[in-house]
Amino acid sequence: MTVLDLRYEDYQHLAFERRPNGVVVVVIDRPERMNAANERLHDEFAAVWRTIGRDPEARVAVVTGRGKAFSAGGDLKEHDNPLAGLRGDRVLRSGQVALEIVYSMLDLDKPIVSAINGVAVGAGLAVALTADISVIDQEVRITDGHSRLGVASGDHAVMLWPWMCGMAKSKYYLLTADFLTGAEAERIGLVSLAVPGDEVLERAYTIADQLGRGPQRALRSTKRSLNHVLRSAAPAFELSVALETIDFYQEDAREGILAFQEKRAPEFPSAAPEAPSTPSDDD
Template identity: 30%
Template sequence: MPDLLIDDTENVRTLTLNRPDSLNSLTSALKEELRDALRAAATDDSVRAVVLTGSGKAFCAGQDLKEHVELLGSGDEAPFRTVEEHYNPIVTAITTMPKPVIAAVNGTAAGAGASLAYASDLRIAAASAKFVLSFGNIGLSADSGASFTLPRLIGYGRAMEMMLLGKPVDAARALEIGMVTEVVADDSLARTATGLAARLAAGPTTGYGRIKESMRTAAGADLQASLEVEHQIQNELGETSDHREAVEAFVTKRNPKFTGH
């Protein structure tokens, strides 16, 4: 079986990490596949929403440490290039994707695996899901964008606690502190996540992408810069067919039919 499963259904592309015997830990090969698949989804007009999930009992356990140790022992330079070549491009592909990305967290999300969920736009968690950042326990710092994304979800203090102590956060606590969007029964996760993705895929895709752009800009800009970006984006979206369709549908009291343009 391939390490990454790709399924297209009604404008929703589902990417499933598929190394269940290794808790979907990330080898160099899987990281490259995921990076390339995310980039392909971003440029495919038939894809209007993306779901990222894992097979088996885990979402993603992060870096495959067996491969990591073997590479370090052999003197291979690959472990020192993986952040630049794999993790940073993966997170960039998720956050700059001009369409919504939903993480369906079906079990443990650890290290870089948790970071993938944090980088996503929405996170639906199974009741059995848990999040843990163990970078500090192995003498490393955060990667895959966690130092940026996690504090913006749950606040600086809680993020620092997770980073330093490596204490797992279960699904109920994750919902309470705003780490996830929704918690559902394990057997409802796939249905809930794909249903939400289908709803977004039927919406004004271009507008969703520009919302992501404005939010991403505002996260690192002052008010004036944020206002300027909002102004530019609103003017451009005002010319889209989806905006015109939405306004006409509102006036004529019918449901809009969006094309994503």
């Protein structure tokens, strides 16, 4: 896949604001859909970091969501048919975009600060947590809900979470898809800071301003060096995305998506009770 080559004015679902000291604010701008990511916004999540990288005036990026949400994950209501997104070409392309979002954020040598002002799921959570510094509302609930849809945890978590919060917590939250609050996310090391909701954006701006006034070459070199630690998990990340893609072709994913649309608990075919065997004459 080729990442879109966009200028700031080309974006449809991201808005931008310039602040002093080279800070560029990226606002996820689909508040009527809780900033859920349709196909276009997925592409923009991948492209925006390259746009900022080419901007000679940009030193630091702050990413946040418009309204009450950061980003409520993939927009499963984008198509009239809730299973339309499972079409082969769309599934394959979605996996490629998931890789591009994370890799383009790691490739950008300028620091990224996320201000997680509301719910963050799916691709939105990937953007929120792949940021170099993350500030979250301590009351917000987040989850990597892949297993709730019946697919492997792709996007970012297999690559990043074990480094951030350890293997035990990673396995717990990725296998159960349980929600955790911003305060708990900070306690286990999944985010940098958890603060009261009305302080999230201002704290992110304060951090970004500090970075924008700092030694730019040193900051970028440090980020680049640290990201090599994360890149050591790239094989696991790419495997998780490939397995997620395969899972989308299975019956469990169909049931998971339908259950989400119908607001009910899923009944995964792979977990259906087996019919009791009939005793044979040899028993």
